Amino acid sequence: MKYRGGVRPKKSLGQHFLIDHSVTMRIIGALELPEDVCKVLEIGPGMGVLTQHLSEDSSLELHAVELDAESVVYLRQHYPELGSRLIEGDFLQLHEDRLPAGSFGLIGNFPYNISTQILFRVLDLKDRIPVVVGMFQKEVAERIASPPGNRDYGILSVLLQPWYDIEYLFTVNEECFNPPPRVKSGVLRMKRNAHTSLRCSEAAFKRVVKQGFSQRRKTLRNALKPLLPSESAGIPYLDLRAEALTWQQFEELTVLLIKE
DSSP states (O other): OOOGGGOOOOGGGTOOEEOOHHHHHHHHHTOOOOTTOOEEEEEOOTTTHHHHHHHTOTTOEEEEEEOOHHHHHHHHHHOGGGGGGEEESOTTTOOGGGSOSSOOEEEEEOOGGGHHHHHHHHHHTTTTOOEEEEEEEHHHHHHHHOOTTSTTOOHHHHHHTTTEEEEEEEEEOGGGEESOOSSOEEEEEEEEOSOOOOSSOHHHHHHHHHHHTTTTTSOHHHHTGGGOOSOOTTOTTTTSOGGGOOHHHHHHHHHHHOOO
């Protein structure tokens, strides 16, 4: 199979280049930035299928971060206007000083092998990232957007939903990529909501959520046993499974279980 520009998708980087123009335009059209934000960071531009259209929008200040050296060479040749705003590096390891200053939207056909780690990094930067539009493996996208009471609902759902309103936008079939992945993909939009803080530390909240889902087939009384006091009478929700609780209920549990 022949690839444009001599750049071959690398399995080790989870690269599947999007080749469907209509999907490209739907992803870009879903990026709804607040009026006071003009910066966008694209993660993993690869061969520039999103980059091409984003760079043509004069209202945007486009930044991109790409780990693959071959793709960086291609992008520098075809999108020289990016200049220093094209960063060769790993978004997961990139120091905040190398990210766009201030607030910025995030977009990308995210490599499947690091897509959840990208969202954990988004959590760290949530006060600077008002909107995320990204492509994920379909099952991962469904899990992130899932409401409570659904078997797809999990740790990342709970950790993200206090801060972002999450929408599953549409499904993308395998043939829209080169090479085709073995799974379908899903596009999500996450918009920052008005919450600015929890009634507990974020570290404590994450600890309770992770512990609660550690044995998701068991009730929280069993899953949270390492965190429960000797006398747990009066603590709510312990006879439920983790997937039944809203993030607000996990917040309430955290306040009761971890005294800070």
